Structures are given as structure tokens and as C-alpha cells.
């Protein structure tokens with residue numbers, strides 16, 4: 001991860017290439033994990049991130065390992081984009097002793113302090129108050145540290161969302177509330193659970209900017225994330241950033257997603273943001289085929305090696321059960 005915060009690649013094509021590199025790593029990782037789950041080679045709860053890759057890939061360009069990211073059970077994309085090493089990440093998903101949390105957290109509780117991926121939570125809305133806490137600590141210590149907390153559209157209907165936004169605005173905390181609006185909370189379409197057209201409108205009630213962006217548009221997402229993160233970094237306080245996207249594969253692995261209109265899903269998948277970005281990169285005036293293909297080869301090797309490491313690792317010993325716990 002680039003530690004020189006805010007120093008962006010020199011031209012648009014280089015920004016797009018950096019976003020593609022992360023997005024393709026996420027896409028390929030998700031594909032491999034789903035294939036392995038399908039075959040029974042591995043077993044864990046999995047919430048696919050396919051379709052939502054661009055959001056963290058563009059956001060991460062504004063963050064260093066000193067900054068914090070908080071995510072949810074649907075967190076693979078956020079974890080990869082924040083720079084959690086793939087070997088310890090996959091090992092944690094598989095519950096192996098070599099994992100980021102020694103296999104005791106699993107996919108819903110990944111923490112990797114060295115890369116700033118602070119919390120993964122299965123409690124809907126639970127990340128927002130935690131973000132306030134760590135952002136308050138950074139502010140009191142005068143640290144140059146921004147916290148980006150990711151959550152879903154469904155989470156924005158939870159009490160903790162409203163309490164956290166209120167307090168963050170009052171205390172001018174260096175937080176970005178990044179709502180990944182994938183149009184569904186579990187099996188419920190967003191329009192059945194809220195009476196307003198855009199979640200970002202809720203920011204007005206708390207006194208912070210509220211912005212809606214197409215989370216699948218790499219440059220729009222990069223710009224919107226940059227504005228919100230810069231605002232937090234310069235001490236001007238929080239932003240509610242709603243990134244619109246779509247979840248390709250139902251709520252959790254195995255969900256038959258029959259509740260999603262076929263036409264809506266087909267349209268979203270036809271507009272898949274990752275191959276779309278690739279097409280843009282290899283088009284005339286872009287980066288060119290050769291560089292993109294080389295990059296993809298490296299990505300596949302990195303992901304495949306990390307998966308092989310995780311598969312070959314051992315499960316924790318039973319004697320480890322009571323280690324690293326408070327009581």
C-alpha cells in the first residue's frame with residue numbers, strides 16, 4: 001500500500017490501472033473461494049462481494065496502513081483493498097492457525113492491525129460506533145489517521161447508524177461513513193425498507209455532507225472518496241458517502257436469490273464493473289493489452305499461492321482454545 005497519503009497516480013489511466021489491480025484481485029479471489037466452497041474443499045460462511053469491487057479499490061488509493069478500515073461479514077473486498085496479506089486472510093477464512101487471528105476469528109471477525117483493517121463485524125450497524133471510538137482516540141492523540149467504516153443499506157436503518165452519525169458530527173470526528181448500497185438487505189429490496197430515495201439524505205439531519213455516488217464508476221468513486229477522506233484528514237469532520245452498487249450472488253453463499261427480479265440481476269451483471277474497467281484500460285489510448293495481461297498473471301499467481309498456503313496450513317491445536325482470550 002502506498003504510504004504517501006493523498007499522492008495519487010499521475011494520470012487518469014494510472015489511477016484506473018491501480019483501481020483495476022485491486023478490483024481484479026478481489027474478483028478473482030471471490031471466484032476462487034466460491035468454487036472451493038461449491039466443491040466442498042473448504043467450509044465457512046461466505047457473503048460474496050462480486051459486483052462491489054470498485055468501491056474499496058478506489059477508496060484505498062487515499063488511505064495508508066496508518067488509516068483504519070472497519071468492515072462487515074461482506075468484507076473480502078474491503079480487507080483485500082486495505083492490504084491484508086492474502087495468505088493470512090485466506091487462512092483466517094479457513095480457520096487455520098496461520099490466519100490473521102490464528103484461525104479463531106473466521107471470515108466474520110478478521111482483524112489485521114498492521115494493515116489497519118481494524119474490525120470485521122457480523123453485527124449489522126455495529127461498526128459505526130466502533131469507528132467513532134477509534135476516530136476519537138486518533139483525534140485526542142493528534143494522529144493523522146482517518147477511519148473509513150463500511151456498512152450496507154440495511155445498516156442505515158439501525159439505531160446505531162443514527163447515534164453514530166450524530167455524535168461524529170458533534171465531535172467533528174475524522175470518519176467516513178461509507179454505505180455500500182447494494183440495493184438489498186438480506187432478502188429485502190431497499191425500497192421496501194426505507195421511504196427516501198437516497199440514503200445520503202440522512203446526513204442532513206446530523207449536520208454533515210451527504211453524497212451519493214455511483215460506486216461502480218471508478219473515477220467518480222475515486223473522487224468522492226478523496227473528497228470525504230480529505231475532509232476527515234484536515235479536521236473538518238465526517239461525511240456520509242453512499243456508494244450505489246449491486247450484489248451479484250444473493251445474501252450469503254447458497255442463497256438462491258429468487259427474490260431478486262431476474263431482469264434487475266441480468267442488467268447489473270451485464271454491466272459488471274470489473275471487466276468494464278478492463279475494456280476501458282485496453283482500449284485505444286489506455287494502458288494496453290500487454291501490461292494488463294501481465295498484471296493479471298501476477299494477480300492470479302498471488303491469489304493461488306495464498307490459497308495453497310491457507311489450504312496446507314493446520315487448524316489450531318485444542319490447547320490454543322484459551323490463549324489470547326480475556327477470561
Ligand SMILES: Cc1ncc(C[n+]2csc(CCOP(=O)(O)OP(=O)(O)O)c2C)c(N)n1
Pocket residue numbers: 074122123124125151152153154155156182184185186247251
Ligand atoms: C443487529 C443485527 N440484526 C440483524 C442481523 C441479521 N442480518 C445479517 S446481514 C443482514 C442484512 C444487512 O443488509 P445490509 O446492511 O444492506 O448489508 P449487505 O448484506 O447488503 O452487505 C441482516 C439483517 C445482524 N447480523 N445483526
Ligand SMILES: [Mg+2]
Pocket residue numbers: 152153154180181182183184185186
Ligand atoms: Mg445491502
